[in-house]
Amino acid sequence: xxxxxxxxxxxxxxxxxxxxxxxxxxxxxxxxxxxxxxxxxxxxxxxxxxxxxxxxxxxxxxxxx
Numbered sequence: 001x002x003x004x005x006x007x008x009x010x011x012x013x014x015x016x017x018x019x020x021x022x023x024x025x026x027x028x029x030x031x032x033x034x035x036x037x038x039x040x041x042x043x044x045x046x047x048x049x050x051x052x053x054x055x056x057x058x059x060x061x062x063x064x065x
Contacts, residue, residue, distance in 0.1 A: 011060050
């Protein structure tokens with residue numbers, strides 16, 4: 001798994017967490033091509049379960065100050 005995507009784009013304030021609606025900082029791309037967006041909290045909470053089934057994990061939480 002790579003931390004960078006071929007089509008990587010910086011997530012913006014318009015990108016919202018699919019779990020809670022907060023600003024997304026992690027983009028997960030499933031093998032099917034479906035992408036999911038998560039805030040840092042939900043990405044950490046779901047990471048262990050998702051890492052085994054995702055094609056890409058794009059973590060941009062380093063942008064949090």
